[in-house]
Amino acid sequence: GESVGLHLPTLSVQEGDNSIINCAYSNSASDYFIWYKQESGKGPQFIIDIRSNMDKRQGQRVTVLLNKTVKHLSLQIAATQPGDSAVYFCAEFRGGSYIPTFGRGTSLIVHP
Amino acid sequence: DGGITQSPKYLFRKEGQNVTLSCEQNLNHDAMYWYRQDPGQGLRLIYYSQIVNDFQKGDIAEGYSVSREKKESFPLTVTSAQKNPTAFYLCASSLGLGGPDIQYFGAGTRLSVL
Numbered sequence: 001g002e003s004v005g006l007h008l009p010t011l012s013v014q015e016g017d018n019s020i021i022n023c024a025y026s027n028s029a030s031d032y033f034i035w036y037k038q039e040s041g042k043g044p045q046f047i048i049d050i051r052s053n054m055d056k057r058q059g060q061r062v063t064v065l066l067n068k069t070v071k072h073l074s075l076q077i078a079a080t081q082p083g084d085s086a087v088y089f090c091a092e093f094r095g096g097s098y099i100p101t102f103g104r105g106t107s108l109i110v111h112p
Numbered sequence: 113d114g115g116i117t118q119s120p121k122y123l124f125r126k127e128g129q130n131v132t133l134s135c136e137q138n139l140n141h142d143a144m145y146w147y148r149q150d151p152g153q154g155l156r157l158i159y160y161s162q163i164v165n166d167f168q169k170g171d172i173a174e175g176y177s178v179s180r181e182k183k184e185s186f187p188l189t190v191t192s193a194q195k196n197p198t199a200f201y202l203c204a205s206s207l208g209l210g211g212p213d214i215q216y217f218g219a220g221t222r223l224s225v226l
Contacts, residue, residue, distance in 0.1 A: 007152055008152055031212070032212035034214060034215075036217075041220070041222075042219055042220065043116075043118075043202055043217035043218050043219045043220050044155075044202070044217045045217070046214050046215075046216065049214060089154065091215075093212035096211055096212065097212065098143070098162075098206070098208075098209075098210065098211055098212055098213060099157065099160065099170075100212070100215070101154075102154035102155040103154055104152065104153060104154045105154070
């Protein structure tokens, strides 16, 4: 489950493993979702997005899955590398709004 | 090299002082945003602007002010009324199509109180 306060949920994996990072969103009217990666001390970087008329979208080494029934989003990273170590968070856009709501994030730690 | 530039990277504020964080973009984006990030929390929206000379308050606007005199620039002033300003501040921009769109972020400014 999620930690509270200053501590983010953490996922520790070995280099070469596949990683799955999850995000539960709150509003069934949300129709657009983005995954961001944020390295320590830097701004968030866009990874991949998905609209609600899709269940799955693939990028380079990443796949986003959307389950609208349970309001769940996941980011799968294949063959995780040490450079993937970062905080990953999802953003949801509610019903055509251009202002997103951001999740707290999950810290991914990749061990060489 | 296109992108969003925030400056300074680190900023220190004395009690009672106003400080201004700079955000410049050369992406030709109409919309710009300011967020505050505290440890272990999601991004919280301070102010946003969809077009030059117009801006709206976000969820935590109290103690902050902005201006949007040029398309490329969206400076944020942290006023003395903001009693807990220590945080990581992020500026973002998007095309501003009026609907949901990818926001691109700067590298951030870390503000601390002396």
